[in-house]
Amino acid sequence: MTTVFLAGVFGKMGRQVARMMAGEKDLTIVGGLAPEAKDKVAFPVFTSLAAINVSADVWVDFTLPQAARANAEYALNHGMNAVIGTSGLSADDQEALGVIAQGNEQSLLIVPNFAISAVLMMQFAAKAAKYFPDAEVVEAHHSDKLDAPSGTAKATAKLISEARTKKPVAPHQGAPARGEWLDDVPVHALRLPGYVAQEEVVFGAAGESLSIKQVSFDRSSFMAGVALAARQVDTLPVGLTVGLDALL
Amino acid sequence: MTTVFLAGVFGKMGRQVARMMAGEKDLTIVGGLAPEAKDKVAFPVFTSLAAINVSADVWVDFTLPQAARANAEYALNHGMNAVIGTSGLSADDQEALGVIAQGNEQSLLIVPNFAISAVLMMQFAAKAAKYFPDAEVVEAHHSDKLDAPSGTAKATAKLISEARTKKPVAPHQGAPARGEWLDDVPVHALRLPGYVAQEEVVFGAAGESLSIKQVSFDRSSFMAGVALAARQVDTLPVGLTVGLDALL
Amino acid sequence: MTTVFLAGVFGKMGRQVARMMAGEKDLTIVGGLAPEAKDKVAFPVFTSLAAINVSADVWVDFTLPQAARANAEYALNHGMNAVIGTSGLSADDQEALGVIAQGNEQSLLIVPNFAISAVLMMQFAAKAAKYFPDAEVVEAHHSDKLDAPSGTAKATAKLISEARTKKPVAPHQGAPARGEWLDDVPVHALRLPGYVAQEEVVFGAAGESLSIKQVSFDRSSFMAGVALAARQVDTLPVGLTVGLDALL
Amino acid sequence: MTTVFLAGVFGKMGRQVARMMAGEKDLTIVGGLAPEAKDKVAFPVFTSLAAINVSADVWVDFTLPQAARANAEYALNHGMNAVIGTSGLSADDQEALGVIAQGNEQSLLIVPNFAISAVLMMQFAAKAAKYFPDAEVVEAHHSDKLDAPSGTAKATAKLISEARTKKPVAPHQGAPARGEWLDDVPVHALRLPGYVAQEEVVFGAAGESLSIKQVSFDRSSFMAGVALAARQVDTLPVGLTVGLDALL
Numbered sequence: 005m006t007t008v009f010l011a012g013v014f015g016k017m018g019r020q021v022a023r024m025m026a027g028e029k030d031l032t033i034v035g036g037l038a039p040e041a042k043d044k045v046a047f048p049v050f051t052s053l054a055a056i057n058v059s060a061d062v063w064v065d066f067t068l069p070q071a072a073r074a075n076a077e078y079a080l081n082h083g084m085n086a087v088i089g090t091s092g093l094s095a096d097d098q099e100a101l102g103v104i105a106q107g108n109e110q111s112l113l114i115v116p117n118f119a120i121s122a123v124l125m126m127q128f129a130a131k132a133a134k135y136f137p138d139a140e141v142v143e144a145h146h147s148d149k150l151d152a153p154s155g156t157a158k159a160t161a162k163l164i165s166e167a168r169t170k171k172p173v174a175p176h177q178g179a180p181a182r183g184e185w186l187d188d189v190p191v192h193a194l195r196l197p198g199y200v201a202q203e204e205v206v207f208g209a210a211g212e213s214l215s216i217k218q219v220s221f222d223r224s225s226f227m228a229g230v231a232l233a234a235r236q237v238d239t240l241p242v243g244l245t246v247g248l249d250a251l252l
Numbered sequence: 253m254t255t256v257f258l259a260g261v262f263g264k265m266g267r268q269v270a271r272m273m274a275g276e277k278d279l280t281i282v283g284g285l286a287p288e289a290k291d292k293v294a295f296p297v298f299t300s301l302a303a304i305n306v307s308a309d310v311w312v313d314f315t316l317p318q319a320a321r322a323n324a325e326y327a328l329n330h331g332m333n334a335v336i337g338t339s340g341l342s343a344d345d346q347e348a349l350g351v352i353a354q355g356n357e358q359s360l361l362i363v364p365n366f367a368i369s370a371v372l373m374m375q376f377a378a379k380a381a382k383y384f385p386d387a388e389v390v391e392a393h394h395s396d397k398l399d400a401p402s403g404t405a406k407a408t409a410k411l412i413s414e415a416r417t418k419k420p421v422a423p424h425q426g427a428p429a430r431g432e433w434l435d436d437v438p439v440h441a442l443r444l445p446g447y448v449a450q451e452e453v454v455f456g457a458a459g460e461s462l463s464i465k466q467v468s469f470d471r472s473s474f475m476a477g478v479a480l481a482a483r484q485v486d487t488l489p490v491g492l493t494v495g496l497d498a499l500l
Numbered sequence: 501m502t503t504v505f506l507a508g509v510f511g512k513m514g515r516q517v518a519r520m521m522a523g524e525k526d527l528t529i530v531g532g533l534a535p536e537a538k539d540k541v542a543f544p545v546f547t548s549l550a551a552i553n554v555s556a557d558v559w560v561d562f563t564l565p566q567a568a569r570a571n572a573e574y575a576l577n578h579g580m581n582a583v584i585g586t587s588g589l590s591a592d593d594q595e596a597l598g599v600i601a602q603g604n605e606q607s608l609l610i611v612p613n614f615a616i617s618a619v620l621m622m623q624f625a626a627k628a629a630k631y632f633p634d635a636e637v638v639e640a641h642h643s644d645k646l647d648a649p650s651g652t653a654k655a656t657a658k659l660i661s662e663a664r665t666k667k668p669v670a671p672h673q674g675a676p677a678r679g680e681w682l683d684d685v686p687v688h689a690l691r692l693p694g695y696v697a698q699e700e701v702v703f704g705a706a707g708e709s710l711s712i713k714q715v716s717f718d719r720s721s722f723m724a725g726v727a728l729a730a731r732q733v734d735t736l737p738v739g740l741t742v743g744l745d746a747l748l
Numbered sequence: 749m750t751t752v753f754l755a756g757v758f759g760k761m762g763r764q765v766a767r768m769m770a771g772e773k774d775l776t777i778v779g780g781l782a783p784e785a786k787d788k789v790a791f792p793v794f795t796s797l798a799a800i801n802v803s804a805d806v807w808v809d810f811t812l813p814q815a816a817r818a819n820a821e822y823a824l825n826h827g828m829n830a831v832i833g834t835s836g837l838s839a840d841d842q843e844a845l846g847v848i849a850q851g852n853e854q855s856l857l858i859v860p861n862f863a864i865s866a867v868l869m870m871q872f873a874a875k876a877a878k879y880f881p882d883a884e885v886v887e888a889h890h891s892d893k894l895d896a897p898s899g900t901a902k903a904t905a906k907l908i909s910e911a912r913t914k915k916p917v918a919p920h921q922g923a924p925a926r927g928e929w930l931d932d933v934p935v936h937a938l939r940l941p942g943y944v945a946q947e948e949v950v951f952g953a954a955g956e957s958l959s960i961k962q963v964s965f966d967r968s969s970f971m972a973g974v975a976l977a978a979r980q981v982d983t984l985p986v987g988l989t990v991g992l993d994a995l996l
Contacts (some may be wrong), residue, residue: 120879121951121958128872128960135864135972135996138395140442147386147422147456153429174395174443181401181432181441192440193429194388195422196456198717207865208395208444211969214865215961216872221694221717225955228879252879368631369703369710376624376712383616383724383748446965455617459721462617463713464624469942469965473707476631500631634891636938643882643918643952649925670891670939677897677937680925688936689925690884691918692952704891704940 005030008234009058009084011037011075012066013049016223017089021066024227031234034060037067037075053078062234065090073097076112080104085111087233089118089226102244111240115248117156118229121218122203123248126160128216129205133167136207136214138174140183143203144194152193153184156203161189164205174208253278256482257306257332259285259323260314261297264471265337269314272475279482282308285315285323301326310482313338321345324360328352333359335481337366337474350492359488363496365404366477369466370451371496374408376464377453381415384455384462386422388431391451392442400441401432404451409437412453422456501526504730505556505580507533507571509545512719513562513585520723527730530556533563533571549574558730561586569593572608576600581607583729585614585722598740607736611744613652614725617714618699619744622656624712625701629663632703632710634670636679639699640690648689649680652699657685660701670704749774752978753802753828755781755819756810757793760967761833765810768971775978778804781811781819797822806978809834817841824854831977832858833970846988855984859992861900862973865962866947867992870904872960873949877911880951880958882918884927887947888938896937897928900947905933908949918952 008025012018013036022045025031033047035058041049050056053074063079065072069092079086081104093101098114105112117123133139141164143157165187176185183190204217229248236251256273260266261284270293273279281295283306289297298304301322311327313320317340327334329352341349346362353360365371381387389412391405413435424433431438452465477496484499504521508514509532518541521527529543531554537545546552549570559575561568565588575582577600589597594610601608613619629635637660639653661683672681679686700713725744732747752769756762757780766789769775777791779802785793794800797818807823809816813836823830825848837845842858849856861867877883885908887901909931920929927934948961973992980995 119956121953121956124872124876124879124958128868128875131872131996132868135868138444140444142390142440142442144454150423150425152425152427157429173445175398177398177400177443179400179432179441180428181405181439182443183431183440184427184429190442191429192390192431192442193427194390194438194440194454195425195430196386196388196454196461197421198456198459198461198715198721200717206392206442206444208446209865209969209972211446211964211966211971212863212865213444213446213963213965214868217959217961219694219957220955221696221957222955225694225953227955228953252875367708369705369708372624372628372631372710376620376627379624379748380620383620446963446969448965457617457721457724459716459718459723460615460617461715461717462620465711465713467709467942468707469709469944470707473705473942475707476705500627634940636940638886638936638938640950646919646921648921648923653925669941671894673894673896673939675896675928675937676924677901677928677935678939679927679936680923686938687925688886688927688938689923690886690934690936690950691921691926692882692884692950692957693917694952694955694957702888702938702940704942707942709940709942 005032006062006235007032007034007060009035009060009063011063013038013045014042015066017066020223020227021064021230024231028231031231034058060084062087062237064230064234069093073101076101077104080108080110080112085237087237088114089230091116098244106243109242111237111242111245113233113237113240113245115233118226118248119220120229120252121225122156123252125203125205125216125218126163127249127252129160130163130167132207132214133164134169136209137168137170138172138209139164139189139205139207141189141191141203141205144196144199145201146199147195147197149195152195153191154203157191157193158186160203160205161186161191164189253280254310254483255280255282255308257283257308257311259311261286261293262290263314265314268471268475269312269478272479276479279479282306308332310335310485312478312482317341321349324349325352328356328358328360333485335485336362337478339364346492354491357490359485359490359493361481361485361488361493363481366474366496367468368477368500369473370404371500373451373453373464373466374411375497375500377408378411378415380455380462381412382417384457385416385418386420386457387412387437387453387455389437389439389451389453392444392447393449394447395443395445397443400443401439402451405439405441406434408451408453409434409439412437501528502558502731503528503530503556505531505554505559507559508562509534509541510538511562516719516723517560517562517726520727524727527727530554556580558583558733560726560730565589569597572597573600576604576606576608581733583733584610585726587612594740602739605738607733607738608740609729609733609736610740610742611729614722614744615716616725616748617721618652619748621699621701621712621714622659623745623748625656626659626663628703628710629660630665632705633664633666634668634705635660635685635701635703637685637687637699637701640692640695641697642695643691643693645691648691649687650699653687653689654682656699656701657682657687660685749776750806750979751776751778751804753779753804753807755807757782757789758786759810761810764967764971765808765974768975772975775975778802804828806831806981808974808978813837817845820845820856821848824848824852824856829855829981831981833862833974835860842988850987853986855981855986856988857977857981857984858988858990859977862970862992863964864973864996865969866900867996869947869949869960869962870907871993871996873904874907874911876951876958877908878913880953881912881914882916882953883908883933883949883951885933885935885947885949888940888943889945890943891939891941893939896939897935898947901935901937902930904947904949905930905935908933
C-alpha cells in the first residue's frame with residue numbers, strides 16, 4: 005500500500021488522478037492541496053502548505069510552475085518522495101530540488117510525459133538508432149497546436165542522434181520538404197483538425213524498415229504512468245531523476 | 253485483339269513491356285524499334301523509322317525524349333494511335349503532337365506515371381479535398397533520390413488545391429518542420445535507405461481522418477497501366493490526352 | 501436557407517445536431533420533437549406528432565426505430581423531405597417509406613453512416629477494386645465493441661466484391677489467421693482498449709499496393725455529413741435513397 | 749579482423765554473403781564449401797569437408813538442413829565458432845550441436861531470422877507487453893506464401909504472452925474476423941500480390957496506442973545481421989545460443 009498526497013486536487017489532471025487512484029487498491033490519497041476547497045472529496049483538502057497536518061509516502065504534484073517548487077521543497081523536507089507532473093519548472097529549480105532531495109535522502113521524479121507509449125517509443129527509438137542511423141520523425145497534432153515540432157519529437161531526435169554509432173546515408177539536400185533537421189534527424193510536423201497527438205519514428209536500412217508509432221487519444225493515457233510513478237518512485241536512487249524512462 | 257508497335261525494345265521498360273505483352277492474349281506486338289537489334293525477339297525489330305514495314309493499332313513508346321517526338325509523329329501519320337511513356341517531352345512537343353494527332357484523327361496518350369495505384373491515389377485525393385480542405389502529403393523514397401519532393405507529390409498537392417471548396421484551418425506558422433507548402437498544401441519528403449517509393453495523403457476534419465497511401469515495390473507495377481493504355485487508347489477523344497487518369 | 505425539423509432533440513445525436521446547426525448560417529431549426537421537453541432550446545419542442553404546428557424543408561430524425569417510421573410518414577405526408585439517421589429500420593419499413601415518399605413527390609434519405617471519411621473510403625474502395633481484385637479489410641475498434649466485424653467492414657467487403665472485374669489471386673487456405681471471408685474478401689477485426697473506430701482497406705497487385713484508411717476520433721465526425729444531407733436532400737430523386745454516397 | 753569460412757558459397761544467400769563480406773574491411777572469407785566449384789571466387793572453394801585445409805574464426809553456414817549438422821560439427825571440432833543461418837535443423841540436432849560446442853569451448857549461434865528490424869520488433873514487443881497486455885499481431889506477405897501466420901508472427905505472439913504481467917481486457921468472442929489466437933494474442937495474416945513481407949504489433953491501452961512495424965523489402969535486409977553475427981559470435985557464452993536477439 006502506497007499513501008499519496010495530491011497537490012492540485014481540482015485541476016484537470018488532479019481530478020483525473022484522484023478518480024484513478026480511488027480505483028487502485030494499493031494507492032490511497034490521504035490528503036490534498038488546493039487554493040480553495042471547491043468540491044467534497046474523500047480526503048482532507050488543505051488550502052496552504054502551512055495547514056497540512058498529514059504525511060504520505062509520495063507527494064504527487066499537478067499544480068503550476070510558480071507553486072511546484074515550494075510544494076516539492078515542503079514534501080522533500082517532510083519525509084516524502086515526490087513525483088512532479090507540473091510542467092515548466094526551470095532547470096535551476098530542478099537542480100535546486102535535486103540537492104534538497106539528496107540532503108533529505110528522498111527520491112524526486114520530475115516527469116515531462118506520463119504517456120507510457122511515448123516513453124517506450126523514445127526508448128525503442130534510441131535502441132534502434134544503434135543499428136539504423138537513418139531515421140526520421142513524423143508527428144501529427146490537432147491544428148490548434150501552435151508550436152512545431154512537438155517537445156516529444158525534439159526529445160526523440162536528440163535521443164536518436166546520441167545513440168547513433170554511424171552517420172546516416174541520406175543527404176540533407178536543403179529542400180524545405182525534407183523537414184526540420186534536429187541533431188541531424190529530419191523532423192516533420194503535421195497539423196490537422198480531428199487529430200489529437202501522435203508521433204512516429206521511421207528507420208530505413210538496406211532492404212528493410214522499422215517504424216514505431218504512438219497515438220494519444222486523450223488525457224486518460226497519462227494515468228497508468230502516474231500510478232507507476234507513485235508506486236515505484238521509492239525504487240529510484242536518492243536525488244533527482246527526470247523522465248518515466250527510469251522506471252520502464 | 254490489339255496489335256502493338258513497341259519503340260524502345262531493349263530498354264529496361266521496353267524489355268518488361270515485351271515480356272508482359274507476350275503473356276496477354278489480346279495484345280500482340282507486331283514490330284519494334286531499337287537503335288540496334290541486340291537480342292532475338294518474337295517480332296521484327298527495325299533500326300530506323302524509314303525501315304519500318306508493318307503497322308499496328310497502337311504505337312507504344314519507351315525511348316528517349318529526343319527520339320520520342322519523331323517517333324510519335326511517324327505513328328500518328330501512319331494510322332496508329334500512340335501511347336507515350338517516354339518522360340521529358342517538352343510542353344511544346346506535346347502540343348505539336350496533339351495537333352498532328354488531331355489532324356490525323358488519332359488518339360495520343362502521354363503518360364507521366366503508369367502505376368495505377370498512384371493515379372487512383374491522386375484521383376481519390378482530389379475527390380476527398382472537396383470535403384476535407386485540410387490535407388498534407390507525405391512521400392518516402394530511397395536515399396539516392398536527389399530531388400525532393402517527388403513529382404507525384406507536387407502533382408497531388410496541385411490537384412488537392414484545385415479541388416478544395418474551402419480554405420484549410422491549419423495555420424502555416426512558418427516552422428521548417430511544417431514542410432514545403434505547395435499550393436497551400438504542406439508536403440513532407442522522407443529519404444531512407446531500403447525504401448523504394450511511396451506516397452500518402454492525409455486528410456483531417458472534425459473528429460475524423462482519411463488517408464490514402466500508395467507503395468511502389470518495383471517497376472512491375474507499371475505493367476498493368478501500360479496494358480490498360482494500349483487496350484483503351486482508342487476509346488479516348490481524338491487529339492492529346494495527358495495521364496492515365498482519363499482511363500480510370 | 502434550409503429550414504429543419506429535428507426529431508430526437510434531447511438524444512446524444514440530437515443535442516449535437518442542434519448545437520452544430522446553431523452555428524451554420526444556412527440551416528435553421530424551426531421545431532423539434534421529443535418525448536418530453538427537457539431543457540430550454542431556441543426552437544419550439546413538441547411532445548407528439550399531433551401537437552406539431554410548424555413545417556420545414558427537411559425532417560431530420562435521430563430517434564428510435566420504433567418511432568422513426570411513423571415520424572418519417574408524418575414528414576413525407578406534410579410536405580417535407582426526410583433525412584433518417586435513426587438506425588435499425590427494417591427493410592420492409594424502408595421500402596414502405598420509399599413508396600410514401602414517391603406518392604408525395606418527396607425525397608427520403610436513409611443514412612447508415614454519416615462520417616464522410618467512411619463513405620469516401622467505401623466509394624474509393626469500390627473504384628480501386630475494379631483494377632485490384634486482391635483486397636483485405638482491417639478494422640479496429642475499442643475493446644467494448646461486442647460484434648465483429650463492424651457493419652462498415654461488411655458493407656465495404658460487399659462493395660469490393662461487386663466491383664471486381666477479375667478473381668483475386670491470393671488463396672483462402674482456410675487458416676484462421678486469414679480472417680473472416682465475406683464475399684471472398686478477407687476481413688480482420690482488432691479490438692483494443694484506447695481505440696475508437698477505424699477501418700482500412702488494403703489492395704495489392706504486381707509491384708504496388710494501395711491502402712485507404714479512415715479513423716473516427718469521436719461523434720463530431722458525423723456533423724459534416726448531417727449538414728450535407730440536410731442541405732442537399734432536395735437534389736436527390738423523388739423516393740428512397742440509401743447512403744450518403746449519393747451526395748458525394 | 750575476423751576470418752570467415754562460408755558453407756553454401758553458391759546458394760542465393762551464400763552469394764549475397766560473399767558479396768557483402770568482400771565490402772567489409774574487418775571480415776575476410778578464407779575458404780568456402782560447395783557441392784561443386786561453379787564460379788571463380790576470391791577464396792578457395794572445397795567440395796567436401798574432407799578436402800578443407802584452411803581454418804577461420806567463424807564458420808558461417810547457409811546450406812541445407814541435411815548438410816548443416818555435419819558442417820557445424822566439423823567447424824566446432826576444428827576450433828571455429830559457428831553461425832548457422834540454414835533453417836530446418838531439428839530440435840535434437842540443435843541440442844546435440846550445443847553439447848559439441850560446449851565440449852570444444854566454442855560458441856554456436858543458430859539464427860532463424862537475420863533481419864535486425866524483425867529481431868528488434870520482437871524485442872520491443874516483449875518489453876511493451878509488460879505494460880500493455882492488449883496486443884494484436886498483423887502480418888502481410890505476398891500471395892504465394894502458403895502458410896499463415898508466419899513463423900515470426902507466431903514467435904512474436906509467444907513473446908508477448910510470456911511478457912504480460914496482466915490479462916488483456918479485449919474478449920475473444922470467437923468471431924472468425926478476430927483472427928487466430930496464439931497464446932491469447934490475436935494474429936491476423938494478409939496475403940496480397942505485390943507485398944514482400946511485413947509484420948506489425950499493435951498495443952492498445954486507456955487513451956493511447958503503440959505500434960511497431962517491420963518491413964522486409966528484399967533479401968539484402970539479412971546482410972547486416974549476418975555481419976553482426978560473424979563479428980560478435982565470439983562474445984557469446986560457450987555452447988548454444990538461438991536468435992540474433994542475444995547480440996542486440
